[in-house]
Structure formats: C-alpha cells, structure tokens
Amino acid sequence: MEKLDSHYIDSLEEIKSRLQSSETLQTFLEEEAEEGFQALRDEFEPEIHQLYTEIGNKKPLQLLDLEQRLFDAEFEGIYLPKILGYTVLRGDVNEFVKYRRPQDQFGLAVKALANCNNFDLLKNKTGQTLQIGFSISSDIWVSNLVDHIENKRSRQFFEGIRTNTINDEAERKIALNKYARQFEGAPYHSAEFPNTPEDLKSLYIPLKDFLLNRVKSFTDNSSIKPYLVALIKNEKLYHLSEFWDLVFIIHNFYPLEAADAQTLFSLINDNRKHSPEFSQQYFKFLHHMHMEGMKFDTEIDRHAKSLLDPDVQDDVKRYYELVEIIHSKGYMHEDTIEAVRNFYDSNEGLSVINATVRNTILGYFNQLLSNLEVDDYQNYFEISKIFNTYMKIFSNEKFNQDVQSLNQNFIQKLLVKFNDKRGKDYQDIKKFVTSHFADLEYMKEKDIAELFKSKRKKATV
Structure with a gap:
C-alpha cells in the first residue's frame, strides 16, 4: 500500500472540516432523520467521489490508504457503501467463486460500518454488498470477523447476513457478475507488487488483472512504472513462469523510459538466447491475451518488436516479421495472404504460434466489422x-466459427x-x-x- 500524497491528504482534511462545520450536519444531528442524512450525502459524497476517482485514475496504489482515511468517524460514513462495494470487487476470486486470500480491506470496511454512528441509516444500503462479500469469503473468516464486532446491535445485523449467504457456486457467480456491473468503469482497482518468490505466487493473479485493467481503461500509468522497473530488476523472481508473464505484459503494453527500456531489452533477449522454452511461453502469453480481449494494434506490435534483438533467430522474430507485413500491407494484400500461408504451413496446424496468427487475423476482422x-x-x-480465403488457409473449426x-x-x-x-x-x-x-x-x-x-x-x- 502506497501512502496518500500530501496534497490529497490536505484535500481530504478540508472536506472533512467543512462537513463537520456544515449546517447540514447540525440539522441532521438535531433531527436525526433519514432525510437529513441523505442531504448530508448529497452535499459531500460527490466531491469525495471526485477525489476518489482522481486518485484511482492517477495513483491507484494509494486507494487503500485513501479508503482507510475515509473510515474516520468524522466523515459520518457517507462514502462507506461505495468503499464496501469496491473492497468486495477488488478481491481475487477463484474458479469456485471464493476469494483466494482473505480480504483485509473488506474486513476493515465492515468494522468501520459496525462502529459508525450512522449504522442504522447505512445498513439497509449495504445489505446486498455484504451478502456478496460474505458469500465469497470463507466461513471461518466471516465468523471470526463477525464474532469480534463489539457493538451488539451491529453484530446481530451481520449475523443475519451471515446466515443468508449464497452457498450455490453457480448462483454466487451470477450474483457477483450482476453486482459488478453496477461498478463498471469505476477506478477502484489497486494492487501489491511482490518482493519475494512467495509474494509473487500469491499476488500474481490480482497483479496481472490489475495491470491489464490499467491498459484497457486508463491512459496515465506513470505512477506505477517505478514498481514495474523494480519488478523487472528483481533477480529473485527470474526463475518463475509467473514473473515472465508479467514481464511480457510490460513488454507489450507499458513503454518505459530509455534506460529502463534497455534493462527490459537485456532481460528479454538474454532469456531468448538461453531458454529453449522462451518462444513457446511467449506465444502462450499472446494467445491468452487474445482470449482476454486485449487489443494488439500496429503501435503495440512495433513497440514489442523494438525490444527484440534482431540477431536472435527464433519463432518470435519470425512472428513479428509476419506481423509487420500484415500491418504495413494490410491483411487483404496478396503478398500478405501468401506470407501468412507460408508461415502457417511451416508450423504444426494446432501449435500455439499458429493459434496466435489466427487470433491476429481474427482481430482485424473484428475491428473491421465493428467499425x-x-x-x-x-x-x-x-x-x-x-x-473465406483465410478460412481455407487455416482450416480451423474454431476460427471458422468465430468468423x-x-x-x-x-x-x-x-x-x-x-x-x-x-x-x-x-x-x-x-x-x-x-x-x-x-x-x-x-x-x-x-x-x-x-x-x-x-x-x-x-x-x-
């Protein structure tokens, strides 16, 4: 977790000060009516959300510190419902629709809600979120969390949620997907970067998802680049396949400054020279990225090629030479069609490298018909x-079905x-x-x- 920048802390403190001295809060405290609390939310939640969005866009690694500062009782819990939702969705979920690791930030948000002075006004706005979060968490973790809530009235409410969790895996998946759609586009994603092999094993999936989400949804990723550079320089991780998947993401989607790009260049090409498995692992990565819906355009492919030593003769070099023909002449040109046919026929039909070529052409078809x-x-x-020309070249049922x-x-x-x-x-x-x-x-x-x-x-x- 990265600490919040001082100017963001100042903005947060200024909002809190105005909130505490506002006439809206005084009216609410005197009347203790739901309408008064809603008026307080209407007045201050938008600017808190604006600050949250700015930090999520520019400094996503500072979101956890921001959320913990918003747990302060003097914010009256007005942003807690949203934070609860963000912490539920931020968790790394496995194939059984259960968290792979305990979600500590979600636990802190639950405790903040339990201790909030306005708990009775907030609980009905958080029931669905808590049901999803408790359902995806382990029973032991939820029991330990609820049993240690000191406020009796709050604990009874959470115990009611705990007894109504979604036990069926398929129903959990449907409920989670439906719930997540409410937050599409919200910049709540954050991540931790590993220092040790043990860290990488546990942090790999959420970190990979975070990096890909940043590529898809955000243009300013300057704040995380120092962490990317530290990652590629961490020799303790070089022997792990998870490390190389992250390196390939950086290679394709995160342009680095000159000196750091040279470090990445040396790392990649040294591995190309000395690892017989490099090409196979790289094409598996590209295939997985296509399946994830990542877009590879001319700029991305040419940048990736620029980090490859042309003196190293391997399938990766051959692939990018083909891709350059596709980008420069277009996939409809006779020279391109012939180049694709020759390249494809030189490999085994069901090889991962040929799957990558099919995905590349399919991406062009998709882009054409979408636009x-x-x-x-x-x-x-x-x-x-x-x-139909490419369908005949590839003679692949999955490609034909997609076309x-x-x-x-x-x-x-x-x-x-x-x-x-x-x-x-x-x-x-x-x-x-x-x-x-x-x-x-x-x-x-x-x-x-x-x-x-x-x-x-x-x-x-």
Whole structure:
C-alpha cells in the first residue's frame, strides 16, 4: 500500500472540516432523520467521489490508504457503501467463486460500518454488498470477523447476513457478475507488487488483472512504472513462469523510459538466447491475451518488436516479421495472404504460434466489422470474400466459427437498420446472404431461409 500524497491528504482534511462545520450536519444531528442524512450525502459524497476517482485514475496504489482515511468517524460514513462495494470487487476470486486470500480491506470496511454512528441509516444500503462479500469469503473468516464486532446491535445485523449467504457456486457467480456491473468503469482497482518468490505466487493473479485493467481503461500509468522497473530488476523472481508473464505484459503494453527500456531489452533477449522454452511461453502469453480481449494494434506490435534483438533467430522474430507485413500491407494484400500461408504451413496446424496468427487475423476482422457503418454494406459484400480465403488457409473449426459469428452479427445489424422487406437495401442484403452464406459456410440454407422468412401476423378476432 502506497501512502496518500500530501496534497490529497490536505484535500481530504478540508472536506472533512467543512462537513463537520456544515449546517447540514447540525440539522441532521438535531433531527436525526433519514432525510437529513441523505442531504448530508448529497452535499459531500460527490466531491469525495471526485477525489476518489482522481486518485484511482492517477495513483491507484494509494486507494487503500485513501479508503482507510475515509473510515474516520468524522466523515459520518457517507462514502462507506461505495468503499464496501469496491473492497468486495477488488478481491481475487477463484474458479469456485471464493476469494483466494482473505480480504483485509473488506474486513476493515465492515468494522468501520459496525462502529459508525450512522449504522442504522447505512445498513439497509449495504445489505446486498455484504451478502456478496460474505458469500465469497470463507466461513471461518466471516465468523471470526463477525464474532469480534463489539457493538451488539451491529453484530446481530451481520449475523443475519451471515446466515443468508449464497452457498450455490453457480448462483454466487451470477450474483457477483450482476453486482459488478453496477461498478463498471469505476477506478477502484489497486494492487501489491511482490518482493519475494512467495509474494509473487500469491499476488500474481490480482497483479496481472490489475495491470491489464490499467491498459484497457486508463491512459496515465506513470505512477506505477517505478514498481514495474523494480519488478523487472528483481533477480529473485527470474526463475518463475509467473514473473515472465508479467514481464511480457510490460513488454507489450507499458513503454518505459530509455534506460529502463534497455534493462527490459537485456532481460528479454538474454532469456531468448538461453531458454529453449522462451518462444513457446511467449506465444502462450499472446494467445491468452487474445482470449482476454486485449487489443494488439500496429503501435503495440512495433513497440514489442523494438525490444527484440534482431540477431536472435527464433519463432518470435519470425512472428513479428509476419506481423509487420500484415500491418504495413494490410491483411487483404496478396503478398500478405501468401506470407501468412507460408508461415502457417511451416508450423504444426494446432501449435500455439499458429493459434496466435489466427487470433491476429481474427482481430482485424473484428475491428473491421465493428467499425464498418451499416450504410457501407456494399463494401462489406466485397470485403467478406477475403474471410473465406483465410478460412481455407487455416482450416480451423474454431476460427471458422468465430468468423461465422462475426458475419452473422453484422447481417443482424443490417437487418435492424434495413427492415423494409420491399426496399432495395433489404433485397440487396437478402440476395447476397442467400447467394453466398451457404457457399461460405457461414449459415446453413435452412437457417438462411428462416432468417428472411416473413412472419405472419396473428389474425385479430
């Protein structure tokens, strides 16, 4: 946990001072009505949230210290419901929808709620959060937490939550996913960086998820780069596969300053020279990133290539030479198609390197159809022919299914826009799909007929 910057502490203290001296608080203390507490939240919660968001965006490793300062009783608990939600979602969850490690920050938030002067007004706003958090935590951890709450009234409330946890794994997963959607886009993610091999084993998954989340959602990652540099310099971790997965994330997604980039360059290329497993491990990483939905564009790939020593002859070098052809000439160019075919045929069909090539091409297809306007469907008719070319090169069922799904989804978008069955646009789309989709194996003939089948209206009596 990184300590909060002094100017953020000053801002927090200034908010707390104004809150404690506000007329809104005095009115609430005199009347002790729920409306008065809501008025207090309406006045001060937005600026606390604004400060939280700024810190989450710029200094995410300081979030835990910020939250603990917000547990101060003089903040009257007005931001506690949100903090409880953040701490529940921040936890590292396993395949059984249970935390891999105890969530200490969640425990501190529960204790802050239990001891809050406004507990009775807050408890009904936190029931769902507590049920999710207790359900994902171990029974022993929850029992120990609740049993040590001194406030009897609070303890009874938490005991009620404890007896209504979600025991079914599938139901927990559904409940957690539904709950998480309420916080999409909120910058609550934070992480710890390992110093020892033991640390890395326990911190690897949440740290990996944190780093990827920062790449997807945030542009300013300058505050965590010193920790990334310290990580790649930590020789005690070099023998662990988890370490190399993190190095590959840094390699692809976190450009470093000159001297630090040279350190990364030396680390990667020394391993390329001396580890026979390097290429296989690297392609497994790239394949996993594609499956995670990470986007690899020209800038990312060229940056990754710049950190590779061109004198080292391996499959990684071959792959980036191919990727450069794809980026520079485009995947529709005859030279690119031939280069992909030759590269693909030189490897085993089901190898992870070929899976990476398929994912690269599929990424282009996805980007094309995601950005293509429905009004440009005539261009789609021409472009779609290239899809079948790559399907023949790869001869891979999973790739074919993914391409089929992309095309079917785009046709559905077209039919939503052009739904006049007597209109020229609709007829053009129907003609194209009827003529080509069966031959291209995007759809079966009976499904095509069903797609354009006129739905009879029920007769009214």
